[in-house]
Amino acid sequence: MSTARRDALLVLADGEVYEGEAVGAEPPGGVASGEVVFNTVLTGYQEVLTDPSYAGQIISFTYPHIGNYGVTPADAESRRPACRGVVVRDLARRRSNWRSEEDLDAWLARNGVPGIAGIDTRRLTRHIRDAGAMSGAFGTADEAALRAAAKEEPGTDGVDLVATVTTPEPYVVGAGPRRVVAYDFGIKTAILRHLSTFATVEVVPASTPATDVLAREPDGVFLSNGPGDPAAVPYAVEAIRTIGEEAPDLPVFGICLGHQLMARAQGGDTYKLPFGHHGGNHPVRRNAGGPVEITSHNHNYAVAEGSVPGTRVTHVDLNDGVVEGLAVEGRPWTSVQYHPEAGPGPSDANYLFAEFREAIGGEPEVRRRIGGAALRAALGPPTQRSWIGGRLFGGQRPPSPHSDAGRES
């Protein structure tokens, strides 16, 4: 890089040291710390960095070139990033894409995300793969200070990270015919975009009691994604359990942390995976013998197989057999561990939103796998020059869910 960057180190809690240079924001005291995880997406770094589920974590990208297409507000999954830092092999100096509005480096600095570049991220990935996700610290501080910070970093087990990212006040997104109350444990914009196509979405804080939710007379309840350990959010588990008791026929759909919380509300257990699933290429089988979806993942915790009474496993990760979806017997409750909303990642599992739409009494959608009518509907009517790009990206976006609700807490 032509611009002089300051040397920096990344130190893991087990003493592994990596040399690089500082990029993005300058962390206080030259030390940024958190739990180090790796993400294998080839595209979608902005969506990953703005996903509130990464609260408490330092994200290392396995793909070496990050920042090539810059950043654009349209791709943000939240108003501001919740992650603790970013580790890359190479941070693009120059961005190139017609949609981009800012360089990633400048964006990181502006949003207070410290970064370290020039790292042998493959070595880091292999280490985490073998040793498991662990705490780490990086920055321009000396090695001893970083080592100490890495050791002190508490990690995510038992820590309520949801409280740091949930909205402090309820707000409404969309004006669809049905009413959905969405618990915000760290909800992604892509989810709201899907829900708001068929519902008026009332987004409520994670700590909202069941009675408040039911008082809103929803057609369905949505349990969002979010960061950290599901065991650290007992109030949400309690609220979900109460909703089930009070309104057993009310459809509930959970994603990611929402899935784990639903399982715990059913009496199930969750556990921490060695290094989690973070990527956009995981094969998930839908029902036994069903089709395979390529899906977007971001979870360190998972539901223990066989631990959840009264449920049926609907989705399984073909790589490692992890439970990726549940349906509660006798109740319109479903949940998936992965991210059908994509953002980033494949759209293969978008159908789950259509299923939820039907579950809450919405108009059924002509459902097919991508292609044919569904794709046409998504892309709009063809014209003589039906370039699909411009139309898509020029379209309306739902208002940002966090535009008037701060996340600074």
Add this chain to the structure above:
Amino acid sequence: MPRRTDLESILLVGSGPIVIGQASEFDYSGTQACRVLRDEGYRVVLVNSNPATIMTDPGMADRTYVEPLDADVVAAIVERERPDALLPTLGGQTALNLAMALSERGVLDEFGVELIGANAEAIATAEDRERFKVAMTGIGLGVPASGIAHSLDEALTVGEEVGLPVIIRPAYILGGRGTGMASTPAELARVAAAGLDASPISEILIERSIAGWKEYELEVMRDRADNCVVVCSIENLDPMGVHTGDSITVAPAQTLSDVEYQRMRDAAFACIRRVGVETGGSNIQFAVEPDTGDMVVIEMNPRVSRSSALASKATGFPIAKIATKLAVGYTLDEVTNDITGETPASFEPTIDYVVTKVPRWAFEKFPGSPGVLGTSMQSVGEAMAIGRTFPESLQKALRSLEHGRRGLNCDPAEAALDALDDDELVRLSAIATPDRPFQLEAVLRRGISVERLYEATKVDPWFLDQLALVTEERAVLADTGLEGMTTRAWRRAKRLGFSDGQLAWLWGVDEGLVRERRKAAGVSRVYKTVDTCGAEFEARTPYHYATFEDEDEVRPTGRRKVVILGSGPNRIGQGIEFDYCCVHASLALAEAGFETVMINCNPETVSTDYDTSDRLYFEPLTPEDVGAVLEAEARSGELVGVVVSLGGQTPLKLAASLDPSLVLGTSPASIDLAEDRQRWADLCARLEIPQPAGGTATSVDEALAVTARVGYPALVRPSYVLGGRAMSIVYDDEGLRAAMEELSAFGSLGREGGLSAERPVLIDRFLEDAIEVDVDAVRDATGEVLIGGVMEHVEEAGVHSGDSACAIPPQTLPPLVIEVLEGHTAAIADALDVRGLLNVQYAVKAGQVFVIEANPRASRTVPFVAKATGVPLAKVASRIMVGATLAELRAEGLLQPPAETGAVSVKEAVLPFNRFPDVDTLLGPEMRSTGEVMGIDRTFGLAFAKSQLAAGARLPDGGTAFLSLADRDKRGGAEVGRRLVDLGFSLVATTGTAAALEAAGVPVSEVVGKVSEGSSSTAVDLLGGGKIDLVVNTPRGRGPRADGDYIRSAAAAHGVPCLTTVAAALAAAEGMADRARHPLEVRSLQELVGSQPEVARRVGGAGLRPALGPPTGGAGPASTPPGGSAPRSPTKPKRS
């Protein structure tokens, strides 16, 4: 869904000869398919006319037909073998077209053969431009505005409708042949005419040009359960307007945001579903408008393609292998990812490195060709490189090309760009040529902005900025100097891909010194693994690339290792034959218990499959890169040595940089002895083997002195080249001067090294009218010599051996001459102390044998010899190189006596002239063929006719033949005329030829004037009017735009067989005559030479066996002998 049990026998169609647009990637895919199908227990029937392929090794299929890929021939194979299914999606466009032809003719229905992989409907939807457009529009995908035309008038109307500029694409073509761009109505008329001609159905698509848009490709797979995955995304550095095969391409896509990428992915799945490719891989190309993001679908290939080979090598996801499994019924989730061994294939690979492919062109071989890249593919090969970043992978790819470049400039060859002023340089960089990457760097080095360069070239600014990083680092390095380099500075430079050679040039020091200092600073390569998953899971497969990072992943092993150096990018003169030899070495050495390690940088090959060798290093073949691999291997176990003699000139050149004790087989000293003109001449004199008189020269004066002594005509050739590079025959001093100029520093070869005392020019008296003979042999350490094959060339000496047809066994050489040839070969092998392969070229003139040259290495003909005789020469040689003797190999069964097939095998070269319309098609001492085919039949004539058919020239059954002969050929030509008349042809001839024919009593029905004299009726007119069925035109000389040149070009343009030597014309006449007497017969290699490596069973009986005698015990239920004499109706195998 498990594998289909309703199929037993599957016919697999290969892609035929290596041609531009269809290269060895289909050997890779076909070989994978054979392996999968046999592993799955199917009976595999294979047809491919290309003998140099691994897939046509008799051990790869149950029945291997080295026969022309022609509908009649394949129909005969279908009738004989009765396969249950035909798998056409792994043999490129050729196989797909053939499958369509068989389907349309009703052959598949008649014999109940199911098309698997893709059905006729899907093929038609993807291949027919109009249907494709309608299909895509129907599912809401954008396509460029376009229309179809079947005539010139229609073309002009459509052009007006869609608006100029336009791109013209003929239907049913491969590699973009006949495509072009037009900005004016006049250009449109010209390009449309060429396109209509190129299309077998006279149909062209006229499409609004989207030149300058960004180009992307997605490699998609789909299974029977409708699961779809994207294996790889590819972004072209060259914007739209350059054929993707001629573009620098990068994986993964670099400048798409996730939103755009996912839209493209959704569109790709919609496309493959709409087209109806039920199982397998497809390649779908998109263009994106850089300022608006508008996206259109350009085309889709409903089959495995060159891009899928690249994607497989780039990701480690074996597309061809998995496509085959899907074709027989598996679903993606039922197939295991080989590399992780645990996860299923139903996932999308993610990679943690950057892959860059750079094409390799051969414009220097085609003087007259403009050398500008466009929508018609012209490259003959490609190199791929893997680096952690784009600059690193690009620089590695550029030095992998073996064009003498050390990377992205920063080497002596950049001087050519220094003379240009800024505007000129920017202007030139806007024109796509092989030099473009170097021009882009030079522009940026002058401080010209990325913005200006982008405006001129439309190369994405991200790529340009990455080049600028290299340029800026170079300036820093120049300032720092060798003495100022710190560990950190070394690491930064190497991470940007700078080679030691570039740094040595930059600092004006020796490369060895750079290497020494760098290593002393602790900066060396580490090897990372290609694992499909970005290290998320542990990789089982050791497929490595080098980079400069912290951690090395090469695991130590306990077995003795042999490193095999591959042959680098395909080019004319060094192609798939050498990859075949390297793969055989790997197989043979693995069978003998060695751990095999392959180094190569050619993504199109079988050698770069991760499961061909125990380890694969995808690395440039340079001393620095290879040396580092050898060090890594030596660190991790016992390195026995390095095989340098099987990959052609590339590894041979590297031998000098290696520790001589590591070189296996013939010593580097012996290799040098054969190359060193004087020592070689002395050796021949000592052995009393006559040589044409000659000498060496490093200047024009020295050259003139040589010809003053030996006389004209003389053969002029540089040393240390392959494929007759820059070889020519000169007839006078003027010609000699021109040839020397070409070889000196300013000529085209000068860029590849120029002349020096170490690299002198060889000048020999050229023997006219001599028969050229190739002999391939192996010799072991005990001194035993095995003659593998004696090949008599059809064309006389003077035509490069790679471009001439040849036959096994020799057809006109008396036994005594063959004995002399064999004796000389054995003597030379002894004198050079050969351990392994030796190829010797001879000229036989008036019964006297002259030796032309000897090469103690694998030759281009090794695979042909192996197919013709059943002797696995390359395997035998490989074992000899690690110490085995011929006697031992005989004892263990690897080496059998040559099969007494009673058949004649003819190898014919395939030339790329249809790609270079401005170039004369005349054959000469410089090799220009891209590939070869083999014809096998009971007589020479039949085998020759088959070889012509396989090469794309269907000899006519009758009609009108045009003859135009050089004076010296007129006597022999009369015999040609007589035989053609006997076959029922009527003859048309030029004035002089007509007179000679009539004087010899051969009737001529029409006499035409010369094109160059402006005659009213010429051969070119007749050819244009479709009135000529066969051309015999022997050269008078090589004057530019001489008469013959026009005639040959016209014949090539209209697809009329054109024979340029009397010898070939006689062979063709013999073929046509024999063909009239004998029905078409097809025979598998297993019937002819047995199925290696099973122990053969034949002793004695040579000469007594009838032609095409009983099979020698092949595998499978179809080994029913066809009977003693070749039956008229081939025996049909029983269905079990």
